[in-house]
Amino acid sequence: MQIPVVRNILEANANEASELKDFFAQKGILVLNLMSSPGAGKTTILERTLTDLRDELRMAVIEGDLQTDNDARRVAATGAQAVQINTEGGCHLTASQVRAALASLDLDGLDILFIENVGNLVCPAEFDVGEDFKVTLLSVTEGDDKPEKYPLMFHISAATLLNKIDLLPYVDFNLENASRHARTLNADISLFPVSARTGEGMAAWYDWLRSHRAAKKKLA
């Protein structure tokens, strides 16, 4: 007997993510799902952001890694709340892992929650974790055709930070090519060429954070 089903295979995660989204909406917390390949500089971007905006915004971080709590310790050194999830081989964070991690955070009065996903441009694209926006990082030590190679990730991202621009003189990365590839996949994507090391370009990223945080608060 053949039974038509038509059920999304990842519906359990999708349902849990949408519950989380409702919860964050009530609290007025802006939630960003930060994704990139390993080594693009997610944690360094966070360290700089958390330090530069700490007098202005209350921020917390959920760190996803296969192993170690190195990143959570780096982030916590800025004074922000941080909790580490070890996926122990899992290539992406899931909504239920994020829900469990929330128990370790004080969410009252929080403005922004960053969820640093496992370094991987493929799998995390399929698993929402309750975020308002997906933000990707691409560093100039990678190929400028990366958006073309990982189309889904850039298609569904609201913003992309092009990191390590202080290294542009030493690499073959073409900023214009990368931007064009990203816009092909998503015409409305916000692009921020930055250097988390020198701080160049970070002001525009901070303005983006401020405006989305204000919009989220207004809706709560």
Added chain:
Amino acid sequence: MHELSIAQSLLALIEDEMAKHGKEKLITVKVRHGRLSSVVPEALSMAFEVLTADSRLAGAALVMEETPVLLRCRDCSREFTPDPPTAAFAPCPGCGQELGHTVVSGRELYIEYLELE
């Protein structure tokens, strides 16, 4: 390599549907996956086989079919599949617009039907 977690979610849905319909044996499960959903069919088959071994689902057939990418042009609303179909995005063949096409299909990942006994 998220096929293992996809296979786990797939098995949970199959068990749920089998209970709902009061059936004991799975003959076939048909999965539809979009070209953009980044599922590697061989990896999903392998994960399905490993997870069902020694269970009542052992030996069931997992049939997969890929849905091509279908885009809608931001400017002229024409719907088209990129050429070559292995490309994820391409300029609109009607008006040439390169940017900002909407994905109409190609992201899906769902069970189409189950054959139960």
